[in-house]
Amino acid sequence: MSTNTAIKITLTDVMYTVLGILFCGFALKSFLVPNAFFDGGVTGISLLIHELYHFNIAYVIILCNLPFIIMGAFQVNKSFAIKTSLAIIGLALCLLYLPYPEKITSDKLLVSIFGGVFMGIGIGLAIRGGCALDGIEVLALYTGKRISFTISEIILGINIVIFLIAAVKLGLPTALYSILTYYTASRTINFVIEGLEEYTGVTIISGQNELIKEMLVKQLGRGITIYKGERGFLKESYDISHPVDIVFTVVTRLELRRLKDMVHEIDPKAFIFTSIIKEAAGGVLKRRARH
Incomplete structure (x- = not known):
């Protein structure tokens, strides 16, 4: 330093x-x-x-x-x-x-x-x-x-x-x-x-993950992390599964509603879940508007 x-x-x-x-x-x-x-x-x-x-x-x-x-x-x-x-x-x-x-x-x-x-x-x-x-x-x-x-x-x-x-x-x-x-x-x-801009971690699982990744990076300007996973395993077709990219990003709670709307516009069946993040630093994060 x-x-x-x-x-x-x-x-x-x-x-x-x-x-x-x-x-x-x-x-x-x-x-x-x-x-x-x-x-x-x-x-x-x-x-x-x-x-x-x-x-x-x-x-x-x-x-x-x-x-x-x-x-x-x-x-x-x-x-x-x-x-x-x-x-x-x-x-x-x-x-x-x-x-x-x-x-x-x-x-x-x-x-x-x-x-x-x-x-x-x-x-x-x-x-x-x-x-x-x-x-x-x-x-x-x-x-x-x-x-x-x-x-x-x-x-x-x-x-x-x-x-x-x-x-x-x-x-x-x-x-x-x-x-x-x-x-x-x-x-x-x-x-x-x-602060008002408490960060929220968002995980998105979707068959349209390429479009969602592009939207998050190019339109929202967010950094993303990709986990490799599988989707499927339904009750009526348990033996059928497909590889999928699980997308994780961090947004402020003020941006969360907009993100969900944009994801569901791409894929109405996308699975989204959120978690509260007490503190975040580094990476591609927007500068806080206040301390």
Whole structure:
């Protein structure tokens, strides 16, 4: 990697991380903390401790994330741990010294939705910058290697415990609104990380594969991969099969409808199935319209 490219990547990561810190600070200081609302993960644990024992939220966030930063150094890498520790310290400094509006609204529905949106934007941007403002993923990664549950199931279990404690200590309505905050934040994180142009893998099996390949490459400008297979094996003619090229390509979900229409125009009997791709890079992919 050239020096200029490395500098550009580093500056981009720093920009994402700084913006993520500012958004998270805004969500905490102006929405969640003044209204005694919670989120999931380590942030939720920090907010719960702050509300129950009235410790300063800035210091609580650092202390709660510290074990997960250390864990991240072993489970991910030391660079990730250093970036994450700096980001969390930056978030704490923002909470201590930046003059955020103290309380924008007391409407519980607005707080739960927009607090979650701004928190999700912040965490998502930090992840794009190569660090984490919430260490729950690291814990799930560590635990998932030792028990049979998936990472998602582990995170869900931890969050259930957090919201149950909130319900007992602070009342069921607060816990329910906080669940809405967590859901909004998690959906926003997915949008920030994956973007509007989430990629979709498309597999096409057709007797008109030559025309379909030409259409994908020349009309849609997509790269394709060909698998050699056989089609046939019907119930009434199981012994009859024919060689076929199985076509695989990657499109954005905005282009998926157009692709299906064009394929079915060539071959109405074509078999198409799709799969969600969380991230794609290289090959013949159109440049994303946004980060």
